[in-house]
Amino acid sequence: MRNKLGTISLLVVGFLAISIPLFAHHGNASYDTEKTVTVKGAVTEYIWANPHVFVKVDAKDESGETSHWVIEAQNIVAQSTLGWTNTMFKPGDQVVIDVTPVKNGRTIGRFRGRIVINGQEFKPLR
Amino acid sequence: MRTHSISTISAAALISALAFLPTLRAQTAPPRSVDDINVDTWNSRPLRKPAYAGIKPAPAPRRDLSGIWDATGDAAGGAAPGVQNTGAHEYPAVLPGNNNPAGGEPDERKIPRQLPYTPLGEATLKAHKPTGMGVRSVAAVLGNDPLDICDPAGFPRIELYEFAVIEIAQTADQVILLNQFFRTWRTIWTDGRELPKNPEPRFEGYSVGKWVDDYTFVVETIGLDERTWLDNAGRPHSSELRVEERFHRVDHDNMELTVTIDDPKMYTQPWQALNKFPLRLQPRGFDIREVHCVPSDTAQYNNDIGDPSVAPEGK
Numbered sequence: 001m002r003n004k005l006g007t008i009s010l011l012v013v014g015f016l017a018i019s020i021p022l023f024a025h026h027g028n029a030s031y032d033t034e035k036t037v038t039v040k041g042a043v044t045e046y047i048w049a050n051p052h053v054f055v056k057v058d059a060k061d062e063s064g065e066t067s068h069w070v071i072e073a074q075n076i077v078a079q080s081t082l083g084w085t086n087t088m089f090k091p092g093d094q095v096v097i098d099v100t101p102v103k104n105g106r107t108i109g110r111f112r113g114r115i116v117i118n119g120q121e122f123k124p125l126r
Numbered sequence: 127m128r129t130h131s132i133s134t135i136s137a138a139a140l141i142s143a144l145a146f147l148p149t150l151r152a153q154t155a156p157p158r159s160v161d162d163i164n165v166d167t168w169n170s171r172p173l174r175k176p177a178y179a180g181i182k183p184a185p186a187p188r189r190d191l192s193g194i195w196d197a198t199g200d201a202a203g204g205a206a207p208g209v210q211n212t213g214a215h216e217y218p219a220v221l222p223g224n225n226n227p228a229g230g231e232p233d234e235r236k237i238p239r240q241l242p243y244t245p246l247g248e249a250t251l252k253a254h255k256p257t258g259m260g261v262r263s264v265a266a267v268l269g270n271d272p273l274d275i276c277d278p279a280g281f282p283r284i285e286l287y288e289f290a291v292i293e294i295a296q297t298a299d300q301v302i303l304l305n306q307f308f309r310t311w312r313t314i315w316t317d318g319r320e321l322p323k324n325p326e327p328r329f330e331g332y333s334v335g336k337w338v339d340d341y342t343f344v345v346e347t348i349g350l351d352e353r354t355w356l357d358n359a360g361r362p363h364s365s366e367l368r369v370e371e372r373f374h375r376v377d378h379d380n381m382e383l384t385v386t387i388d389d390p391k392m393y394t395q396p397w398q399a400l401n402k403f404p405l406r407l408q409p410r411g412f413d414i415r416e417v418h419c420v421p422s423d424t425a426q427y428n429n430d431i432g433d434p435s436v437a438p439e440g441k
Contacts, residue, residue, distance in 0.1 A: 050424075
């Protein structure tokens, strides 16, 4: 299958002990948890809501083609515990985000660690 | 000029010293009580273990549960093992085959002693399609978890899943439990009344409580609406469910909650869903962040993520 993921770095990292997020209301059934995709692009929208906080990113590849990514986190309480806020992402922010992609090839993912916002790596609170 | 320089230096030194003061204070004078710990003024985040270093909790007050309590614990990532991800603890609280120390919904096929389901209990469990973690979990929009359409979590699910912060208030006749998630509350009557004989089902049920000693408050609850699930794994209950909660205040800052499930239609014997589950007192100024299940937000989530995640490949 040729899809838009092809031109974005796609790393198969094998089965990792992926920590189960706080208040994981929704599980991994639709996610390919063995893969990491690095999404680089510009934030277009940030939704700070339950059941899931999520961010939309337009990722442009070398050929200039844009793919519209939607990347979900957990709920507001869980994210705020990690130091996230409702102003953490703004439209236009340049981001690099490691995601676990969905199995069906859509440009949908789940945050799985590295987040860089305008060149600054975000360090979650512990 | 010289005077000016000295005063500038002095001011700088003073500012530096002041800047270090909180650090020095933190190093030399640990907080004496939980109320000395700073939390965010609004939308407070529960304290984590390092914040409590140096505190020796005072003895528990007599017949008093009041305060703001955190159930998310000090385990890795903040999630207390068991409850947030699995819902009810296993029976007993053992999960071989569960390779995640933070929990993970139990694999009903691998636990040595499954919950004591009746045939109806097992059939009802299988009819429930959870969307949380675990082997029975399906994608967010393919399940039938009542929470996915913002139906009430109800009791006891509020304590067996999404149990986060809870405020407890006491009056002469009631203990009132105020839940962070879904902003629901329960009234535990302590005025000596008996439980109703033929209760009309309610999502939060009917509860009466009594002190069995000065530090242990026991609550009995019946009359629960059987549309709710017991936990995130989809474990069932009937309207015959009877729940016992045992709140034991260990000391001023710590409480343990034990929850026993007794439902003869679904389980052949009572079982403990939580066994001495830890709750930690938060500072007095703790402001509870609200959590609602908002149908329009859920619809947006399903539209942007839930539905396309299970759409045919390549479309």
